[in-house]
Amino acid sequence: MKVLQLCSSKLYLKAFNYQRRNISAKAFIFQNQFDGFPKESDFKLVKEELPTIKDGEFLAAAEYLSVDPYMRAYAPRVKTGKTFMGSQVAKILESKNPKFPEGKYIVGEYGWRTHTVASGKPLTTGVPTAWLIPDIGKLPKSLALGVLGMPGNTAYFGFLELCLPQPGETVFITGAAGAVGSLVGQIAKIKGCRAVGLAGSDEKGKWLVNELGFDHFINYKTDDIRKKIKEFAPQGIDCYFDNVGGEISSTIMLYMNLFGRISVCGAISGYNETKPAKASIVQYPLTFNQLKMEGFIVHRWLDRWFEGIEQNKKWIEEGKLKYRETVTDGFENMFKAFTDMLQGGNTGKAIVKV
Template sequence: MAEVNRQFLLAARPQGMVKESDFQYHEAPVPEPDDGQVLIRTRYISLDPSMRGQMENRADYVAPLEIGDVMRAGAVGEVVRSRHPGIAEGTLVTGALGMQDYALSDGRQPPLRRFPADVDPTQALGVLGNTGMTAYFGLLELGRPRFGDTMVVSGAAGATGSIAGQIARIHGCRVIGIAGSAEKCRWLTDELRFDAAIDYRSDDVGAALDTHCPDGIDIYFDNVGGDILDLCLERIATSARVVVCGGISRYNATGPLPGPKNYFNLVFRRARMEGFIVLDYAPRFDEATRQMRAWIEAGRLTQQATVVDGFAELPRALIRLFEGFNTGKLMVRND
């Protein structure tokens, strides 16, 4: 067991794009679990776009972060000491364990999810973790896919988008992904079997949507907001569902942000646009995980992870998430 608990603390509220200087490296003693607690060694630490908003306390669905706090992050780890009667040493767990080597929990604070020993830890953090749950519940509960629907997903080669697109295909939708490079687009069509992919950095997105969605968009699963949301709203079909999962194009922006110009198409097309927070579905995570594992075992669902090596890389990895460095789920492997 390491002698210190390496941590990254929140050093500053970011202005514009998150910077390495917004974090401070710190070494603390390895904590001792009290009665009823477990000590967890983190193995993979997740990088999530929502961390940017949490650094500024813009996310009111989680507790505020203060300067000097351990930076909040999802992670998967192993229970290395247990004084909890129901959680054995060696158990694989996920939770908001933070950017640190060791975390304490009593199972409820922070809430832990337990996984069977045969689950790949990168899947516990990705396709079977909050990412996969976001895709699953966002698509099935809000997107309500029907056989033959045309679904467009942005951030399509990212963690959530790549899973949402695959689940839509399982439900018989035609899926068009929007992503930030030709290589990502090739991965979507060649590996994940999306019906088409649009490179928003080099293609004319509106013209490409017209080509691939001649009868309009039945489901738009939005991960990015901004101009791409507007282009999709312009093309929604009657009774479309616009799933507002995220809006990464705005997370590092400064100053007031414009709203969608084409929202009034919701009226003309009798459509629905709805947001959600995945944590609200936590009581149903086990049900979704069973279904996702069955799809994985049947070869119908696959996860790609971009794994960066080394604890020291955590701040840089978060910055690179916003630069589109990752394909699939981005995480740091703890050393």
């Protein structure tokens, strides 16, 4: 009887392994370069048969996928006919790579696809294509795409290293209700600063002020921005974290104090423009107020990557840093989640649950 049970178990494991090695992946292929705002026809959802993993490889299944503003900006660099870009939290189903053991969770730069066979080797630039998610306790693993991942580090390093905030200073943040901006404002408060956030709805503004602790909120769609700046920053602005660019940024710079610092994270206001977006020149305030304006890519701090994650995790545990996720269910809804995010439909981090 025991022999029969053993044989049955071996047959089951053999069949199970066979099924695992013959997994199909669903993927969104980038069909056409965007012409203005992305269209559904720019993508094609396909099914792919994955090969058996080889030595040094592993098979990963996506559980959460990220949609971010940078995807629109970087799209011209993606070759058509290829899987569209993006990060995902994935579980390793099978592995022949000791650095990426079976059962572990990773953040992988595998784009809009459900399953991936990969080696985990970094790019020639040194940027990792996958990293193991550290122990985050009972916190959701999806946070590795947000506050405990790239957006969190973008806020942590991009604000602290470039703006160098000092207690008592006034900080302005555009895109304040997004994955990065909502964290920058809270870090500013942790550092003893006043935080003023700009976003596109009163509902988002209430969240920023009532839940996240921002001092003030400006609705850039309905408020008189100059009037509100004078009201909320009567002594001027010391630090500006710029996520949007355009005329709003040019206006904010007019009210910055001598030797103010500007950290440029993005320019979402112009990502979907077919012609270069126009805004008032910024050289006057930059020169007269002797401002420091610097753009950055978060991978500048790769050697300190887990420092940012650990600090943000500590602040969460201490109740000093709050987060919100806008979750879209279903891999087939990647395009909807992407375009909703580009139109400001998300509060906090936008993700897709497979």
